[in-house]
Amino acid sequence: MSSAYARIAFTPTVRAEQARHGSDxxxxxxxxxxxxxxxxxxxxxxxxxxxxxxxxxxTVGETGWPYVQFRGGRAGFIRVIDSGTVAYADYRGNRQYISTGNLRRDDRVSILAIDFARRKRLKLLGRAEISEDPDVIAYLNGPGRPEAERAVIVHVEAFDWNCPQHIPVRLTDAERGNEIRHLKDRIAELEQQLFALA
Known part of the structure; x- marks a missing residue:
């Protein structure tokens, strides 16, 4: 674990638990x-x-409850701006705005990025700012993607590579050589042949 991450995560209560279990x-x-x-x-x-x-x-809400949300887009939707900043285009979801509301009050954010195929995991702690600047959104959004509502810019305070021990191996269709797409194409082709025979 990195010392920057530990300095944030290892509160006195966490250190007491580590002492109790012998990892202190x-x-x-x-x-x-x-x-x-x-x-x-x-x-x-x-x-x-x-x-x-x-x-x-x-993120953390006003009542102190944590809120975990999936943020995604095509590969590359999250960008590293410099060694201390990452940002992503934030696309419209179900319009609850829980993460956005939480970040407007408390800018602390934790991000967990996982590569299931290679069993790798990276954790980030940072402070987020929300931007509705059209130029920033356009830069992060990129061409041919759905329209983003806002940009989220995270100023990284610490990161840590996490143990892969319990990460299950999961592959996307692209990582499996587009097997599902090929099967769907083949099914469509066979259906057309059946339709032609009828």
Whole structure:
């Protein structure tokens, strides 16, 4: 775990749990590392994030309850602007605006990006700002995509690569060589042949 992430996540209560279960000595070494370790994204994190077609985003509401939402688009919908900033075009969903409302009050956000095919997971902690600037939205949205309502810009405070131990292997159709699309095409072709015989 990176020291920047641990400094945010390891509250006194968390440290007490670590002591109770015997992992406090291991994580003391993490906390004694350089304070900025794990606060600036490298090319590794950038390529991983930009290859994702979705991430899980957690915000906190006014009542203190966490709210987790899936944010997605075509691969590349999330962009690394620089070593401390990621951003994405936020597309219209069911119009509940829970994440947006939460972020307008409390800008803290946690993002979990997972590559199920390769069993890799990257966690980000940051502070988000919402932009409705048409130029920013257009830059993040890209051509040929649905119209985005807003942009979310996350100023990364810490990141950490997480253990792959319990990540199940799941493949998208594209990762399986478009097997489903090929089967659908074949079914359509056979249906046309049957229709021609009738």
């Amino acid at each position: 000595r291991i994580y003391s070494r993490v906390l004694s590392g350089p304070e900025d370790a794990g606060s600036l994204l490298t090319a590794r994190e950038a390529s991983f994030l930009e290859a994702r077609d979705g991430v899980f985003q957690a």
